[in-house]
Amino acid sequence: xxxxxxxKLHALCEEKREVKLQKTSLSAREDLIDNEIVKLxxxxxxxxxxxxxxxxxxxxxxxxxxxxxxxxxxxxEESIPEVLSPFVSKTVLDMKKLRALELGNPELFKxxxxxxxxxxxxxxVKVEVNDA
Numbered sequence: 001x002x003x004x005x006x007x008k009l010h011a012l013c014e015e016k017r018e019v020k021l022q023k024t025s026l027s028a029r030e031d032l033i034d035n036e037i038v039k040l041x042x043x044x045x046x047x048x049x050x051x052x053x054x055x056x057x058x059x060x061x062x063x064x065x066x067x068x069x070x071x072x073x074x075x076x077e078e079s080i081p082e083v084l085s086p087f088v089s090k091t092v093l094d095m096k097k098l099r100a101l102e103l104g105n106p107e108l109f110k111x112x113x114x115x116x117x118x119x120x121x122x123x124x125v126k127v128e129v130n131d132a
Contacts, residue, residue, distance in 0.1 A: 013127045020127075 041051045041060050048061045073087060080087075093116065102109040
């Protein structure tokens, strides 16, 4: 790597570290402010609460994250009429098996890829300080 590239990369890494520290600090500060706002406005277990003080309209929104207990579902699902059942079967991609298939059986891998949509994810940039 030439010296100009090295200097530019060093400057960008320093700037990224500084921004990340500021972001962490600001995020913690924002969390504290949000907690104070929630104390004043309140929350509903599942839903929204609105408050307007003239200058600002504040909305607090709360939800419940739910997941299916597969063992319990197996015990009760036959007694729930299908048209009324809130449970839906969902197909997911097993990445470990897909990668193994790509290496071990490229033809079947290509065939399976007909049913897989791929798109590039955001590139992650990690900057670490080297011990000198």
